[in-house]
Amino acid sequence: MQPSNVHEDAIRQLLDEQIDAWNAGDAEGWCRDFTEDSEFVNIIGACFEDRDANVRRHAELFATIFKGSRLAVREMKIRALGDFTATADLVLDLTGFSKLPPGIRPSIGNDVLRTRMHYVLVHDGTRWWIVFSQNNAVMPLPQAK
Numbered sequence: 001m002q003p004s005n006v007h008e009d010a011i012r013q014l015l016d017e018q019i020d021a022w023n024a025g026d027a028e029g030w031c032r033d034f035t036e037d038s039e040f041v042n043i044i045g046a047c048f049e050d051r052d053a054n055v056r057r058h059a060e061l062f063a064t065i066f067k068g069s070r071l072a073v074r075e076m077k078i079r080a081l082g083d084f085t086a087t088a089d090l091v092l093d094l095t096g097f098s099k100l101p102p103g104i105r106p107s108i109g110n111d112v113l114r115t116r117m118h119y120v121l122v123h124d125g126t127r128w129w130i131v132f133s134q135n136n137a138v139m140p141l142p143q144a145k
Contacts, residue, residue: 008078011088011121011128015076019092022071027059034130035122041134043115044101069096074114086128088119091138107138114138 014033021029034040034051041047048054075091094113100106107114120132 007080007086007123007128011078011086012076014121014128014130015088015090015119016073019071019073022069025062025067027055027062030058031055033128034133038130039132042101043104043135043137065099065101066094066097069094084123084125086121086123088121090117090119091115092117104137105139107140 018030018033021027021032031051031054034054036051037049038051038054039047039049040054042057046057048057072093072095073090074093075089077089079087079089081087092115093108094115095111097113100113104113106112114137116136116138118134118136119130121128122131123129
């Protein structure tokens with residue numbers, strides 16, 4: 001099932017604005033389109049079970065290890081699951097970080113962390129909302145010995 005161009009355009013705009021908020025260090029803007037009861041699973045598997053927890057965590061990150069960092073979208077694929085539900089999968093490159101969370105290492109060289117962000121979105125008749133998102137670090141394979 002393919003999303004209508006109108007729905008796909010609206011979802012792309014929502015996600016582009018979310019990336020812009022990251023690049024501005026704006027935790028409220030990053031989380032603006034999550035439902036109040038949304039869940040976000042980060043790259044180390046921690047689950048933030050509502051929008052407020054998600055905002056608090058991203059505010060901490062934007063004030064510390066990800067202060068001044070930049071996200072760039074490498075790929076974006078949107079898939080309709082019905083008239084009011086869709087998924088979006090993004091490949092993102094994060095640069096400009098001061099360090100990474102425990103257990104995470106750069107994916108490309110020493111200065112790029114590539115992640116795969118997965119979203120489940122719902123349409124409420126007026127607009128799209130994120131109800132679930134999971135971010136996975138794309139880790140380089142260990143070197144053969």
